[in-house]
Amino acid sequence: DDQEESIGDLWLGIDEDKDANDKGNENKADPGKKDEPLKVELALEIDENNLIEVTASMKELPHIRLAKTLSRGSADEKLLLSLEKVIQEANEKKYGYYIMMDLLERSLSAVRDINRVVSSDTGSVDEKRYKRANLKIQKARRMAAEGRDSKPMIYYAEDSLNNFGPAIPSATQKSIRKKIAHLEKMDEEGTYEENIKAIDDLDAELDKMGIVNNLMNLQKAGEFCEETDPSKAAEFFRAIDGMLMAFSDNNVEKAFELMEDIYPKAIDVIHVHEAKTDIIYKDITR
Structure with a gap:
């Protein structure tokens, strides 16, 4: 937004007895060069948390520099x-x-x-x-x-x-x-x-939910395989359809036979997938 908000102060001091005199001596070595005001250079770096690192240095005296991280602190x-x-x-x-x-x-x-x-x-x-x-x-x-x-x-x-x-x-x-x-x-x-x-x-x-949990595991395994192994995914989905049809026909024995045949494969797929680690990324929003 366009609102201005103070987030801190940065003070850069100069030892005039040493640094300014050194600068003056440099100018005297060059008769054509007049004494000039010292200039301050600022560098700003902002990260994704809106923390700003400010680096200030003297242009003519680069060994004089200061860096500070500023934030709203709210x-x-x-x-x-x-x-x-x-x-x-x-x-x-x-x-x-x-x-x-x-x-x-x-x-x-x-x-x-x-x-x-x-x-x-x-x-x-x-x-x-x-x-x-x-x-x-x-x-x-x-x-x-x-x-x-x-x-x-x-x-x-x-x-x-x-x-x-x-x-x-x-x-x-x-x-x-x-x-x-x-x-x-x-x-x-x-x-x-x-x-x-x-x-x-x-x-x-x-x-x-009983048997529904088994059906959910078959579906989960099928979804895990959709991108990496489509044919295996189709096998899991067909098994689900077959079991639902068997249950609708009151053929419980056939439904459990289908489950017994396919279920160990589903569990293997699930274990492999759930063993994977993940990471959360963050970045600056512009």
Whole structure:
């Protein structure tokens, strides 16, 4: 934006008895050169966190220089730096795919709050929003470190309802939706302990889906293979269709035979994919 805002001061001092006299002596050595005011050169470098490194030096006396990092130092900036540290730690520790997916979603949620912590009109700090953003950051760090996640579980639950809803008892569907809504609320507002309990409650409800969890694993394996091995992906999708048809014909024995044949292959694919690590990138937004 076009608003100007002071972010700090940089003072560059000169020892006149030594440096200025040295400069004067240089000028005397050159009779055609008159004494001139010393000039200051500034170099600015800004990073993705809006931190500015200012380097000041004397043009005529380049050995006199000073560098300082300046920032607004406001509440939102402190939160962003804290979040950046969490992301950096996660990248260095090479967490798994689902943990990093969850951390990314939690980071975006925290940033949405951070962007509204400081009023653009008055500069005042919304303390309630600050505390909530800070809580989200601390939860994100601890959940990643302890290998817990909620966002992938929510996506899994929603996909189960959308893809295999008719195979899930209506009472279980209703309970799953209720626990999804509660978990989403705890992701936004709950303490770490409340968030973990909401995750465990949804996980326990998903266990009640029975064979649908097996079908979901087949679908997951098929989706993982779509780009790398299309023929294997098609094999998983055909198996799902075959089992659903067998169930609709009340041929449970055939459905389980198909499952027994294909399921170990699906688990192998899932293990390979879930063992992969991921990384979160950040950059300057222009």
